[in-house]
Amino acid sequence: MRLTRLFLLTTGLLLSLVSALLLRSIWADWRQVDAAELGLAAMQRAYLGMKVAEKASAERGPAIPVLNDTQPADPAKRARLQEFRRITDAAFDEALAALAGSTDPVSLSARAQLAQARQQLDRARAEVDRVAALPHAQRSAPGQRLTRAPIDLMFAVIDTVLAGVTTQSAAAEAVYPELAMPLVGARYAAELREYAGRLGSQFTTPLATGLPLGREEQREIPLLTGRIEQLRQLITLQARAGRAEPPLQAALAKMEAQYFGVGLPFIAGLTERGLAGRGYGMDSATFVALYVPPMKSIVALRDTMFSAARDAATARVADARSRMAINAGLGLAVLCIELTVFLLIRRRVLSPLLRITRAMNAVMAGHDVPTQTLAPVVRNDEIGDMKRAVVALQAATARSRALEAEREQLISQLRQASDTDFLTGLLNRRAFTEQATGLLAQARRHGWPVALIVFDLDHFKRINDEHGHPAGDAVLRAVADLARGQVRRGELLARHGGEEFIVLAVDCRADEALQLAERLRLTLAGAPIPLPDGRTLQVTASFGLAWVQPRRIADLDTMYRDADTGLYRAKSAGRNCVRSSSGDGVMPGVN
Numbered sequence: 001m002r003l004t005r006l007f008l009l010t011t012g013l014l015l016s017l018v019s020a021l022l023l024r025s026i027w028a029d030w031r032q033v034d035a036a037e038l039g040l041a042a043m044q045r046a047y048l049g050m051k052v053a054e055k056a057s058a059e060r061g062p063a064i065p066v067l068n069d070t071q072p073a074d075p076a077k078r079a080r081l082q083e084f085r086r087i088t089d090a091a092f093d094e095a096l097a098a099l100a101g102s103t104d105p106v107s108l109s110a111r112a113q114l115a116q117a118r119q120q121l122d123r124a125r126a127e128v129d130r131v132a133a134l135p136h137a138q139r140s141a142p143g144q145r146l147t148r149a150p151i152d153l154m155f156a157v158i159d160t161v162l163a164g165v166t167t168q169s170a171a172a173e174a175v176y177p178e179l180a181m182p183l184v185g186a187r188y189a190a191e192l193r194e195y196a197g198r199l200g201s202q203f204t205t206p207l208a209t210g211l212p213l214g215r216e217e218q219r220e221i222p223l224l225t226g227r228i229e230q231l232r233q234l235i236t237l238q239a240r241a242g243r244a245e246p247p248l249q250a251a252l253a254k255m256e257a258q259y260f261g262v263g264l265p266f267i268a269g270l271t272e273r274g275l276a277g278r279g280y281g282m283d284s285a286t287f288v289a290l291y292v293p294p295m296k297s298i299v300a301l302r303d304t305m306f307s308a309a310r311d312a313a314t315a316r317v318a319d320a321r322s323r324m325a326i327n328a329g330l331g332l333a334v335l336c337i338e339l340t341v342f343l344l345i346r347r348r349v350l351s352p353l354l355r356i357t358r359a360m361n362a363v364m365a366g367h368d369v370p371t372q373t374l375a376p377v378v379r380n381d382e383i384g385d386m387k388r389a390v391v392a393l394q395a396a397t398a399r400s401r402a403l404e405a406e407r408e409q410l411i412s413q414l415r416q417a418s419d420t421d422f423l424t425g426l427l428n429r430r431a432f433t434e435q436a437t438g439l440l441a442q443a444r445r446h447g448w449p450v451a452l453i454v455f456d457l458d459h460f461k462r463i464n465d466e467h468g469h470p471a472g473d474a475v476l477r478a479v480a481d482l483a484r485g486q487v488r489r490g491e492l493l494a495r496h497g498g499e500e501f502i503v504l505a506v507d508c509r510a511d512e513a514l515q516l517a518e519r520l521r522l523t524l525a526g527a528p529i530p531l532p533d534g535r536t537l538q539v540t541a542s543f544g545l546a547w548v549q550p551r552r553i554a555d556l557d558t559m560y561r562d563a564d565t566g567l568y569r570a571k572s573a574g575r576n577c578v579r580s581s582s583g584d585g586v587m588p589g590v591n
């Protein structure tokens with residue numbers, strides 16, 4: 001696998017892994033925040049339920065004087081009851097509004113319980129109003145329990161509300177097990193407040209009638225007192241089980257002092273008098289004024305315990321939120337760092353490596369490397385070293401290529417020099433022999449006829465003797481130029497030695513060969529040649545011709561011998577003429 005692909009794959013995997021871990025961690029944190037918020041909301045709803053129980057319980061206070069009122073009815077008592085009813089309704093409305101948007105099972109059941117409690121309250125109030133409207137004599141008749149029944153209906157309201165409080169409180173405890181102590185304690189305190197109220201309610205009828213405690217009160221009072229004592233112990237246990245904070249201890253001490261130190265002994269004294277039939281020495285209003293204030297210490301304890309739980313839960317929510325923010329921030333930072341490292345490695349290592357590899361391949365293939373690929377080399381790291389090495393390699397390769405080209409040129413010049421006659425510029429004998437051998441082989445393959453013409457300047461020695469050797473050279477050069485003008489492409493012309501020249505023509509018929517020789521002869525004979533001293537000279541040459549018919553084997557040595565014989569004959573025949581080996585003119589079949 002290529003390194004770039006491996007790197008991409010590894011980085012992709014790493015990024016996916018980190019992203020997955022990050023998402024998982026954020027999801028887990030978010031779940032915790034969500035759970036903490038749900039728990040806190042349940043706690044607050046439980047508190048609203050406790051408030052409902054408290055207010056509905058408190059409503060019994062002004063209901064009792066109305067139920068026991070003489071006729072004509074006292075409008076002030078009625079107005080006070082209405083005011084308490086309004087407060088209870090407001091508490092119900094607040095609790096129901098808090099549950100309005102929630103669709104979780106706990107909230108749904110709490111809402112159903114609250115709605116049920118409200119119906120019960122409506123029935124209880126209707127009963128209060130109905131009984132209060134009856135003639136006083138009928139209500140206060142000995143042995144009747146008309147005023148007691150509506151109060152019992154109001155007890156049932158509280159039972160239902162407290163059941164809902166327990167449901168919400170349990171939901172909050174499930175989220176915050178460590179807050180069970182203040183939560184359970186607050187619930188017990190709410191219950192204690194209720195039972196303390198109920199205990200006071202036992203004196204409704206006796207106070208109104210002035211009669212001793214009836215059988216029912218005699219049975220209920222010890223039961224309620226026992227329950228109150230039990231709740232007192234449970235609250236104390238809860239407070240001792242956890243680390244009771246100073247405000248909680250203070251609230252607990254206040255309750256002990258006010259309710260258990262004043263309220264409950266007050267009830268005990270009243271009970272004693274009620275049992276002894278000594279009269280109570282107070283009316284309902286005085287009773288309420290004396291008994292209700294100590295009960296407020298129970299509500300204060302409930303609120304203190306609840307506040308402790310709510311503050312701890314709020315802190316937990318804030319903790320969970322900040323943990324989520326920190327985790328998300330850290331995760332994102334890791335992701336960013338990883339991405340940056342990836343981009344850096346890609347930019348500073350992989351891309352330069354790729355460019356360098358391409359540059360090296362180009363250098364090896366002998367191509368030019370684009371200058372921006374390697375320059376400017378300003379980096380001082382390993383990639384920079386590598387780039388410098390490639391630049392050096394490129395320079396060395398360029399130098400060696402230049403040397404190579406120079407060498408090739410020299411060789412070619414040498415080859416040309418070795419093939420060329422230095423005086424005339426024509427092929428020399430060696431090059432002619434080499435190239436003629438190739439042409440003859442080609443002619444053999446194709447079955448072409450071949451002609452070989454050898455010509456030699458006449459009385460050349462005299463030219464040298466009379467005009468000097470340089471003049472002889474000039475004549476040789478002029479003859480070469482004239483002959484060069486008469487041969488076609490594919491025909492070989494060479495200086496065979498001294499003042500002798502040679503021409504080889506393949507695929508050349510006998511008449512064409514003769515014409516060529518004649519043309520050469522006439523050209524030389526008809527062209528005055530200028531000498532270095534300014535004079536001109538007329539030269540002639542004698543020609544020997546050899547010709548091989550088509551499909552016969554043409555051999556260079558044999559043909560040369562024949563052409564030379566023809567030349568000898570031409571010289572013998574008086575020069576400036578063309579002869580073949582076998583006689584005058586060109587004779588087909590020369591071999």
Ligand SMILES: Nc1nc2c(ncn2[C@@H]2O[C@H](COP(=O)(O)OP(=O)(O)OP(=O)(O)O)[C@@H](O)[C@H]2O)c(=O)[nH]1
Binds near residue numbers: 464468499
């Ligand atoms: N100037 C000059 N003379 C050359 C060169 N090569 C050969 N010669 C001369 O050419 C002359 C050839 O003379 P011969 O072989 O006697 O022939 P000729 O005088 O041409 O007489 P025929 O061939 O019989 O017509 C000699 O004097 C050589 O010195 C050369 O390169 N330059």
